[in-house]
Amino acid sequence: AQSVTQLDSHVSVSEGTPVLLRCNYSSSYSPSLFWYVQHPNKGLQLLLKYTSAATLVKGINGFEAEFKKSETSFHLTKPSAHMSDAAEYFCVVSPASGTYKYIFGTGTRLKVLA
Amino acid sequence: GAVVSQHPSWVICKSGTSVKIECRSLDFQATTMFWYRQFPKQSLMLMATSNEGSKATYEQGVEKDKFLINHASLTLSTLTVTSAHPEDSSFYICSARGASGTEQFFGPGTRLTVL
Numbered sequence: 072a073q074s075v076t077q078l079d080s081h082v083s084v085s086e087g088t089p090v091l092l093r094c095n096y097s098s099s100y101s102p103s104l105f106w107y108v109q110h111p112n113k114g115l116q117l118l119l120k121y122t123s124a125a126t127l128v129k130g131i132n133g134f135e136a137e138f139k140k141s142e143t144s145f146h147l148t149k150p151s152a153h154m155s156d157a158a159e160y161f162c163v164v165s166p167a168s169g170t171y172k173y174i175f176g177t178g179t180r181l182k183v184l185a
Numbered sequence: 186g187a188v189v190s191q192h193p194s195w196v197i198c199k200s201g202t203s204v205k206i207e208c209r210s211l212d213f214q215a216t217t218m219f220w221y222r223q224f225p226k227q228s229l230m231l232m233a234t235s236n237e238g239s240k241a242t243y244e245q246g247v248e249k250d251k252f253l254i255n256h257a258s259l260t261l262s263t264l265t266v267t268s269a270h271p272e273d274s275s276f277y278i279c280s281a282r283g284a285s286g287t288e289q290f291f292g293p294g295t296r297l298t299v300l
Contacts (some may be wrong), residue, residue: 093265103287103288107291113292114191114278114291114292114293115229115278115291116289120288122287124188161228161229165287166287170285171217171282171289172219172231172234173219173229173231173280173289176228177228178227178228
């Protein structure tokens with residue numbers, strides 16, 4: 072069985088400071104992992120994805136995430152937060168075959184303070 | 186590439202009426218389409234998975250007679266909320282997956298309000 076845990080429901084950072092959104096997963100085999108961002112009343116936008124290639128994944132808007140198998144983690148980071156980063160972030164795990172269903176984390180709301 | 190559209194983006198209807206939401210993959214053939222429901226300040230909840238030409242597979246607890254899903258072609262899936270009630274008010278999001286890879290491409294969502 073697969074599952075994903077986002078360790079923080081809310082994160083607040085000041086503009087210009089680093090962002091860390093934590094995600095741990097459980098999977099019986101090598102999964103695909105994704106981070107999505109959702110702005111209010113909008114659909115989901117893909118930030119980055121891990122699909123068994125390089126463990127350090129770079130995404131859009133300066134975000135990156137590192138796949139750490141030993142820690143079963145896929146934390147999302149950004150060196151310097153911007154006001155426009157304020158949104159809901161979802162970590163997702165998906166099997167590499169079969170139904171390809173997404174297992175969503177509960178989400179982390181990022182607040183960026185001026 | 187990999188654009189998914191939804192129509193309408195929002196809809197208001199009276200209790201007891203039916204509402205149809207369309208999900209289209211604009212530039213690729215969608216082998217599988219997924220329908221999600223999202224309550225305010227919550228994560229996405231998968232309602233059903235559909236493959237072109239096949240009956241949809243519903244998640245546990247989702248009423249298949251209430252939420253009718255049709256995946257008639259490789260670029261179109263529809264979700265019909267039958268006899269809608271206020272508790273069906275929600276944000277409905279579809280996604281589509283192509284023939285290869287695990288990534289799903291999401292539509293912009295449809296806000297349904299039932300009065």
